[in-house]
Amino acid sequence: MAKIAILGSAAAVSDARHDYTHFLLSGETSNVLVDCGSNPLGKIHNLGIDDNAIQDIILTHFHPDHVAGVPTMLMHMWLLGRQTPLRFYALDHCATRVEDMMLSYAWDTWPDFFPVTFHRVPEQDCAPVLRNDDFEIIAWPTRHFVPTIGLRIENRRTGRVLAYSCDTEPVPALIELAHDADMLIHEAAGKGFGHSSAAEAGRIAAQAGAKSLYLIHYQVWNTDPQPLVDEARTAYDGPIYLARDYDIYEF
Numbered sequence: 001m002a003k004i005a006i007l008g009s010a011a012a013v014s015d016a017r018h019d020y021t022h023f024l025l026s027g028e029t030s031n032v033l034v035d036c037g038s039n040p041l042g043k044i045h046n047l048g049i050d051d052n053a054i055q056d057i058i059l060t061h062f063h064p065d066h067v068a069g070v071p072t073m074l075m076h077m078w079l080l081g082r083q084t085p086l087r088f089y090a091l092d093h094c095a096t097r098v099e100d101m102m103l104s105y106a107w108d109t110w111p112d113f114f115p116v117t118f119h120r121v122p123e124q125d126c127a128p129v130l131r132n133d134d135f136e137i138i139a140w141p142t143r144h145f146v147p148t149i150g151l152r153i154e155n156r157r158t159g160r161v162l163a164y165s166c167d168t169e170p171v172p173a174l175i176e177l178a179h180d181a182d183m184l185i186h187e188a189a190g191k192g193f194g195h196s197s198a199a200e201a202g203r204i205a206a207q208a209g210a211k212s213l214y215l216i217h218y219q220v221w222n223t224d225p226q227p228l229v230d231e232a233r234t235a236y237d238g239p240i241y242l243a244r245d246y247d248i249y250e251f
Contacts, residue, residue, distance in 0.1 A: 027134025
């Protein structure tokens with residue numbers, strides 16, 4: 001059974017109990033990391049997964065809480081002697097900037113560094129991201145401060161579908177992205193440009209016909225996020241969960 005491990009649930013201001021939002025998809029033969037705001041390898045190690053098993057990383061957009069952990073993660077892998085190739089998937093806006101960020105660390109001079117490739121995702125609806133024995137992942141542009149993608153992930157072994165809004169205000173593309181999804185992981189940082197409230201996440205879930213809603217990327221600094229569930233329930237009558245760090249869901 002495929003699983004989703006929530007490695008972080010906070011919006012851009014994290015605290016001691018909530019890391020930046022990122023998660024790991026684990027199938028029978030593959031592991032896919034979605035975003036890397038901080039180095040996730042310690043948490044992944046605690047899940048019993050070797051870093052060499054992480055071969056695909058999707059970066060949704062170039063904001064620090066989604067990409068700032070890439071340099072330390074790559075250095076960590078290199079110092080542990082990794083030789084397994086690593087693939088990144090991102091919009092050109094993000095991929096180019098991450099490559100430039102790594103050049104600022106002179107990663108091209110790190111001896112015996114393992115192969116890393118960047119695959120550009122087209123900035124268009126229903127854009128192919130990756131396909132392997134476990135998952136097929138496609139992307140839609142969302143509306144945020146910089147070019148950003150949300151994801152629709154199909155478990156190819158079971159047919160179950162996970163939709164992930166990433167950082168976005170409500171846009172029509174989310175309805176297509178999340179259509180009849182078994183799970184919708186939707187941000188709830190708050191209403192305003194580039195973001196969504198929990199109630200807006202609930203409306204998207206209802207309009208898309210999603211079977212369950214998981215709130216993530218919410219405010220945590222001196223804030224109790226639990227009331228967000230009741231807020232989302234004003235617009236959506238299906239199962240609603242507050243995603244928390246270290247949660248593991250079957251997919």
